Each structure stands twice: as C-alpha cells, then as structure tokens.
Amino acid sequence: MVYKSDLHIHSCLSPCGDLEMSPSDIIQTAKSKGLNLIALTDHNSAMNCPALNELCMNDGEISCFFGIEVTSEEEVHILTLFDRLDSVMEFSDLIYKSLPEIYNDPDKFGDQVYVDSENNIIGEVDKYLGSPSGYNIASVIDKVHSLGGLVIPAHVDRPVYSLSSQLGFIPEENFDALELSKNYVLGGNSGGNRNIILNLDNFPHITNSDSHYLNDIGAVYSEFETDDLSIESLRNLLNRYQISMKIAKNRQS
Amino acid sequence: MKVNELASKLGYEILTREHNDADIKDGYxxxxxxxxxxNASEESILITIQGHKNTLAVASQLDFPAVLICNNRTAALDMLETAEKLKIAVLRTKDNQFVSSYKVYCEIKG
Incomplete structure (x- = not known):
C-alpha cells in the first residue's frame, strides 16, 4: 500500500498550536487532503495521543503514529515517532518530568490543553512545553531507540531550533532521517544558512508540514510503500532511502 | 594567560582529568x-551553559583550550570523555555568563 504521510502535526496541546487543532479535526482535514498516515507531534508532550489513537482505530481509513517533538538540551527540535501508545506515553512522562519548573501563562504563550475524542477539554498541562527538556541529543536517541521509536531532527534547514541553527553542523549520531522544512522543499528560502549544513547527505530525508493550523496539513508530505505499516518497516525503508518528499498538487502550480 | 592559572585565580572547578595547559588568547x-x-576567534575560552559533547566539536575546530560551563550546570559524561581525548579543559563556575565574561575579560584582556 502507498502511504501519503504527514508525520509532524501539532495539536491544541502545543502552546503555539491553534485551538482548532483537535485530534478529530486533524484527522478529518488530513483525509480531505488525501493523506492516509499522520503523526501527532506536540512539543514535549503526547497528552493528545490517546484521543488520536481512539479516533484512528474507529476511523479505519487513516493510520496514525504517535510522536513528540522533543526540545533537546541544546534547544534543537527533534521529531520522535512511535507506533505504540504505551511507548510514547512513557517517553512523554520522562520528558515532562525533565522540563524546568517554568509554568505556562496561557495569555502570553497560548493554551496547552488536551482533549478527548469528542473535542471536550479534559485537562491542561502546567509546565510550559516550549522549554528545553533535560535530555541532550545523544540521550534522546538512546531513550527513543530503546523504546522502539524513530529519531528525526526536525526542520534541519530552519534558522531557529534546528541542528543548523543551534550546532551549525549535523553531528555523527544514529539519526533515522533528517526532516527538511516545507519551505526548503518548496524551493523557497527557509531563512537558514544552508552553507553551514554539513553531512546533510549522510542521512535519508523526509518532509512534513509541521502544521500549527488545519489549513497547513499535507502542504508537503512524504510518500512510501509497504504492506506492513509499522515504525520498524518505516525504519527499514528509511535505511534504504525508499521514501520520497512530495508537494501537495494544489501548491505545485 | 594559561588555562590553569585562570582557573586557579577565579576559583573555577576543573572537570577534566587532563588537558593541555595552553594559552587563552581571547574569549567568546x-x-x-x-x-x-x-564568530569566535581561535584559541578562545568559550563561556556557555551548553554542557554536552557537541560543544567540544566546535571547540576543537577553533582550537579552544578551554570551555567554561556557567551556572553550575551539569557537564554530560560523554562531554568530559571527549574533552579529555581532545585535551581541552572543561571548567565550571556558579557564576552566570554575564559575570563570567566580565571576570574572564579582566584576567585575559584587562
């Protein structure tokens, strides 16, 4: 089966995510854009993944991975992806506990709410999710791999919160892939300094929308083919560079 | 000024077991x-709170003799192992970057 996947989507849990980004609205929008695989990847928390899991299981037409966009100690955003809800929730708990005791002010930073499958708000996360976690890049890789997940540095070309902005180079670590931003794939200027990106070609690339608003979902996506969808099969496809970056048709003209 | 002299004058903790006691020519x-x-010049001391091994990758590229970790932050074990291999000193202070910059400036440029 061919998967059109957008594996970097924020929900209303991320302080910068639109309140309309509920798991159910994300699923409906993704399906309307022709996607059949998505991942929910909020900053430093997976508290909206249980609702996503329930909705996906009942839907049948779209598959879901669960993720977290971790902020490392270096303040690099790293996409982590899992196919097991218990694994992502275990990782979410570790990351949350490691966040500094800085509490969210919804008026300044935005709401951090999590919902059930019917869009009812069931809770609010207290610590500010934009803070860096206590995990550095190497320890994120160790922990996520031990839990069976994938580690993909996010939007590596961007001028903020990326490997290129924070380190200025791509370290020789066991990354499963690198994510290139929407602007990079669309050929525009992502604002980052591409000249300082070293080792970019040493890893497979994927692209995702990094949506914070419903309209952005699926603007770019990654396509691959497998008959056995799992994180393990995606890891193998990435190892063989069998994944391609795509631009949504209505954006190509 | 040499690394050991600076560390001793300013009371910095030396986290690495061995390093070259090289000359500090500038700071960043x-x-x-x-x-x-x-933007940093070569042979500088780097004043930072980034206590992980990637800091050493940059430090070695620019021939920094020392990295000063501020706010008493933790230096990761693999950072210290890398530093020892590269013979770069990792120092630590409870001062923040602002205060550290002033004190180090006075010593090496004052």
Whole structure:
C-alpha cells in the first residue's frame, strides 16, 4: 500500500498550536487532503495521543503514529515517532518530568490543553512545553531507540531550533532521517544558512508540514510503500532511502 | 594567560582529568554553537551553559583550550570523555555568563 504521510502535526496541546487543532479535526482535514498516515507531534508532550489513537482505530481509513517533538538540551527540535501508545506515553512522562519548573501563562504563550475524542477539554498541562527538556541529543536517541521509536531532527534547514541553527553542523549520531522544512522543499528560502549544513547527505530525508493550523496539513508530505505499516518497516525503508518528499498538487502550480 | 592559572585565580572547578595547559588568547560568550563557529576567534575560552559533547566539536575546530560551563550546570559524561581525548579543559563556575565574561575579560584582556 502507498502511504501519503504527514508525520509532524501539532495539536491544541502545543502552546503555539491553534485551538482548532483537535485530534478529530486533524484527522478529518488530513483525509480531505488525501493523506492516509499522520503523526501527532506536540512539543514535549503526547497528552493528545490517546484521543488520536481512539479516533484512528474507529476511523479505519487513516493510520496514525504517535510522536513528540522533543526540545533537546541544546534547544534543537527533534521529531520522535512511535507506533505504540504505551511507548510514547512513557517517553512523554520522562520528558515532562525533565522540563524546568517554568509554568505556562496561557495569555502570553497560548493554551496547552488536551482533549478527548469528542473535542471536550479534559485537562491542561502546567509546565510550559516550549522549554528545553533535560535530555541532550545523544540521550534522546538512546531513550527513543530503546523504546522502539524513530529519531528525526526536525526542520534541519530552519534558522531557529534546528541542528543548523543551534550546532551549525549535523553531528555523527544514529539519526533515522533528517526532516527538511516545507519551505526548503518548496524551493523557497527557509531563512537558514544552508552553507553551514554539513553531512546533510549522510542521512535519508523526509518532509512534513509541521502544521500549527488545519489549513497547513499535507502542504508537503512524504510518500512510501509497504504492506506492513509499522515504525520498524518505516525504519527499514528509511535505511534504504525508499521514501520520497512530495508537494501537495494544489501548491505545485 | 594559561588555562590553569585562570582557573586557579577565579576559583573555577576543573572537570577534566587532563588537558593541555595552553594559552587563552581571547574569549567568546554564547549558547548557540552555530554563532560560536561563525564568530569566535581561535584559541578562545568559550563561556556557555551548553554542557554536552557537541560543544567540544566546535571547540576543537577553533582550537579552544578551554570551555567554561556557567551556572553550575551539569557537564554530560560523554562531554568530559571527549574533552579529555581532545585535551581541552572543561571548567565550571556558579557564576552566570554575564559575570563570567566580565571576570574572564579582566584576567585575559584587562
């Protein structure tokens, strides 16, 4: 089966995510854009993944991975992806506990709410999710791999919160892939300094929308083919560079 | 000024078991390593809170004799192992980057 996947989507849990980004609205929008695989990847928390899991299981037409966009100690955003809800929730708990005791002010930073499958708000996360976690890049890789997940540095070309902005180079670590931003794939200027990106070609690339608003979902996506969808099969496809970056048709003209 | 002399004058903890007691010719304060790489001069002491091994990758590229970790932050074990291999000193202070920059400046440029 061919998967059109957008594996970097924020929900209303991320302080910068639109309140309309509920798991159910994300699923409906993704399906309307022709996607059949998505991942929910909020900053430093997976508290909206249980609702996503329930909705996906009942839907049948779209598959879901669960993720977290971790902020490392270096303040690099790293996409982590899992196919097991218990694994992502275990990782979410570790990351949350490691966040500094800085509490969210919804008026300044935005709401951090999590919902059930019917869009009812069931809770609010207290610590500010934009803070860096206590995990550095190497320890994120160790922990996520031990839990069976994938580690993909996010939007590596961007001028903020990326490997290129924070380190200025791509370290020789066991990354499963690198994510290139929407602007990079669309050929525009992502604002980052591409000249300082070293080792970019040493890893497979994927692209995702990094949506914070419903309209952005699926603007770019990654396509691959497998008959056995799992994180393990995606890891193998990435190892063989069998994944391609795509631009949504209505954006190509 | 040499690394050991600076550490002793300012009471800095030396976290690495061995390093070259090299000359510190300049200093640079930043927590963004891409900024360090683009703007610091060679043979500087780096004043930062980034206590992980990637800091050493930049430090070795620019021949820094020492990295000073501020705010008493933890230096990761693999950072210290890398530093010892590269013979770069990792120092630590409870001062923040602002205060450290002033004190180090007075010693090496004052």
């Amino acid at each position: 304060t930043s927590d963004l390593l891409s900024d360090v790489m683009g």
